Amino acid sequence: MLVLEAAQAACSILLPYAIKKIMDAVALAQLHKVEVWNEAEPALWLFAGLNLGIVLFSRASGAMLVLLGPTLRLQVRRELFSYLQGHSQRYFLSHFAGSLANRISEVALGVANTIWTVLFDFWPLIITFSVSLILMMGVNLQLALTLALWIAVYVLISFFLALRCRRYAQKYAAARSLVSGKIVDSVTNIQNAKLFARREYEQRYLEDYLVQEVVIARRTFWFMERIRWFQFVSAMILMLGIIGYALKIWSENAMTVGEFAMSASLSLMLIEQARGLSRRFLEFFEYTGNINDGVSRIIQSHEIMDRVDAQPLVVTHATIQFQQIDFSYVNDRPVFQSLNITIRSGEKIGLVGFSGSGKSTLFNLLLRLFEPQSGTILIDQQNIQAVTQESLRNSITMIPQDPILFHRSLLENIRYGRLNATDDEVIAAAQKAHAHEFIVASEAGYQTLVGERGVKLSGGQRQRITLARAILKNTSILLLDEATSALDSVTEHHIQDSLAYLMRDKTVMVIAHRLSTLSHLDRILVFQQGEIVEDGSHNQLLQREGHYAKMWSMQAGGFLPQSEL
Ligand SMILES: Nc1ncnc2c1ncn2[C@@H]1O[C@H](COP(=O)(O)OP(=O)(O)O)[C@@H](O)[C@H]1O
Numbered sequence: 001m002l003v004l005e006a007a008q009a010a011c012s013i014l015l016p017y018a019i020k021k022i023m024d025a026v027a028l029a030q031l032h033k034v035e036v037w038n039e040a041e042p043a044l045w046l047f048a049g050l051n052l053g054i055v056l057f058s059r060a061s062g063a064m065l066v067l068l069g070p071t072l073r074l075q076v077r078r079e080l081f082s083y084l085q086g087h088s089q090r091y092f093l094s095h096f097a098g099s100l101a102n103r104i105s106e107v108a109l110g111v112a113n114t115i116w117t118v119l120f121d122f123w124p125l126i127i128t129f130s131v132s133l134i135l136m137m138g139v140n141l142q143l144a145l146t147l148a149l150w151i152a153v154y155v156l157i158s159f160f161l162a163l164r165c166r167r168y169a170q171k172y173a174a175a176r177s178l179v180s181g182k183i184v185d186s187v188t189n190i191q192n193a194k195l196f197a198r199r200e201y202e203q204r205y206l207e208d209y210l211v212q213e214v215v216i217a218r219r220t221f222w223f224m225e226r227i228r229w230f231q232f233v234s235a236m237i238l239m240l241g242i243i244g245y246a247l248k249i250w251s252e253n254a255m256t257v258g259e260f261a262m263s264a265s266l267s268l269m270l271i272e273q274a275r276g277l278s279r280r281f282l283e284f285f286e287y288t289g290n291i292n293d294g295v296s297r298i299i300q301s302h303e304i305m306d307r308v309d310a311q312p313l314v315v316t317h318a319t320i321q322f323q324q325i326d327f328s329y330v331n332d333r334p335v336f337q338s339l340n341i342t343i344r345s346g347e348k349i350g351l352v353g354f355s356g357s358g359k360s361t362l363f364n365l366l367l368r369l370f371e372p373q374s375g376t377i378l379i380d381q382q383n384i385q386a387v388t389q390e391s392l393r394n395s396i397t398m399i400p401q402d403p404i405l406f407h408r409s410l411l412e413n414i415r416y417g418r419l420n421a422t423d424d425e426v427i428a429a430a431q432k433a434h435a436h437e438f439i440v441a442s443e444a445g446y447q448t449l450v451g452e453r454g455v456k457l458s459g460g461q462r463q464r465i466t467l468a469r470a471i472l473k474n475t476s477i478l479l480l481d482e483a484t485s486a487l488d489s490v491t492e493h494h495i496q497d498s499l500a501y502l503m504r505d506k507t508v509m510v511i512a513h514r515l516s517t518l519s520h521l522d523r524i525l526v527f528q529q530g531e532i533v534e535d536g537s538h539n540q541l542l543q544r545e546g547h548y549a550k551m552w553s554m555q556a557g558g559f560l561p562q563s564e565l
Pocket residue numbers: 093329330335353354355356357358359360361362
């Protein structure tokens with residue numbers, strides 16, 4: 001493309017040269033009274049050839065753009081997305097999904113636009129400037145040098161003005177994204193706005209940001225307008241000056257009429273091109289700014305990485321050991337200190353404790369979504385930090401507290417547990433999870449789309465979908481984080497069978513608010529502020545008359561109260 005664009009630029013800028021030849025021939029034919037066609041023939045061929053060249057070279061370059069342009073964007077998006085996926089849970093908790101997606105698109109667009117600006121604007125201009133200056137030098141050295149000097153100064157000033165304008169443009173972009181952020185927040189909270197009848201309040205709230213954007217926009221555009229004044233006036237002065245100057249040289253008989261025509265049209269072309277340059281600079285800085293912004297946000301080193309020598313996890317007995325675990329999400333606020341837990345093969349463990357005592361965190365650590373500051377976690381004597389994250393998470397099924405679904409069909413959502421499951425297997429799993437009934441009753445059955453994050457389903461329906469998914473995944477380690485909390489007691493009662501089936505022969509950890517659902521498990525660990533204060537079977541713990549016994553007697557209708565009374 002570099003070659004094609006250079007060739008095209010050269011052809012365009014050689015056109016005035018062909019015009020000069022034609023005009024000189026015309027003048028000569030007039031002088032010698034000969035047939036103008038004969039005299040001008042070589043020049044006409046040159047003229048035709050150059051025009052044909054422009055068409056062929058530019059269209060060949062256009063064809064390459066068609067081939068390469070979309071691929072370039074694909075490549076940038078694919079690589080950024082793949083890199084983004086490697087980030088830790090912590091990273092995603094502190095970045096907005098919408099803004100990350102936006103950044104990927106913007107970087108992809110920015111990379112393409114930067115390359116195209118260089119290739120289609122800056123590069124041909126360099127060719128145009130050099131070729132035309134060489135042509136002009138052949139005619140009149142002084143004229144050429146004047147033009148060269150003007151262009152150099154003009155380009156430099158445009159460059160620096162564009163640099164200064166970049167700051168305005170950045171502020172303007174920030175104001176725009178602030179406004180869209182506010183709109184997104186308002187729309188996300190539309191339920192609040194409705195429930196509290198705050199429609200007008202929300203409009204007024206947005207108004208401030210809208211007005212602010214207008215002020216900044218005016219300031220930016222005003223600065224650009226000043227740049228344009230500089231461009232237009234200096235271009236005008238030069239055009240008048242060059243024509244006058246060339247006329248003067250011609251009148252002193254220092255150049256032919258053809259040379260005059262060529263220098264005049266070359267100068268006009270150059271000035272025209274240079275005038276567009278500062279806008280190009282502005283755009284160029286905007287694109288590179290976007291790239292810089294997006295890349296620095298996304299390309300940070302991954303917090304949790306596979307070791308170079310990481311081996312796949314091999315689960316044989318599904319024993320789990322937490323050894324001397326120290327962990328905190330934020331400095332100075334430890335969740336666990338020297339925590340030790342050993343879980344034997346096939347054991348079913350219940351975790352109880354008030355909310356915020358660290359139960360879900362334990363699951364996060366076992367799945368290596370977060371890493372402990374010190375201590376080791378072993379699965380079948382293999383350190384989970386030494387195995388691949390992929391194999392680790394393939395070996396553990398976790399049903400989260402608040403399941404989120406893809407905006408894809410119910411079938412796809414369930415099949416996510418095992419991608420090669422047949423339709424029949426998916427349906428069988430849904431039946432075990434007591435999801436089949438409501439699925440077939442919904443408008444499109446298994447093909448029903450569930451809305452963003454699964455909002456079109458009730459909490460209990462979502463839980464049953466994730467349960468079906470877990471049944472398909474069928475790993476020998478199973479983690480349930482209040483997996484049945486959103487179910488009514490009748491449905492939960494039905495599901496107990498399926499849960500018992502799911503838990504068979506597996507090592508299981510269950511977090512539940514309803515203590516009755518834990519009473520039949522092998523062992524119950526009672527958490528209090530990240531410490532295990534009691535450990536034993538339901539009956540043992542009741543006999544101890546400690547925390548568990550107190551909770552058991554406190555629970556109303558089978559539910560654990562939110563905090564200690
Ligand atoms: N991503 C996080 N960043 C910072 N603190 C967190 C995060 N997740 C949980 N916490 C804090 O860690 C503590 C334990 O939380 P969690 O394990 O979710 O409790 P539980 O599941 O027992 O209700 C709480 O104090 C909670 O506020």
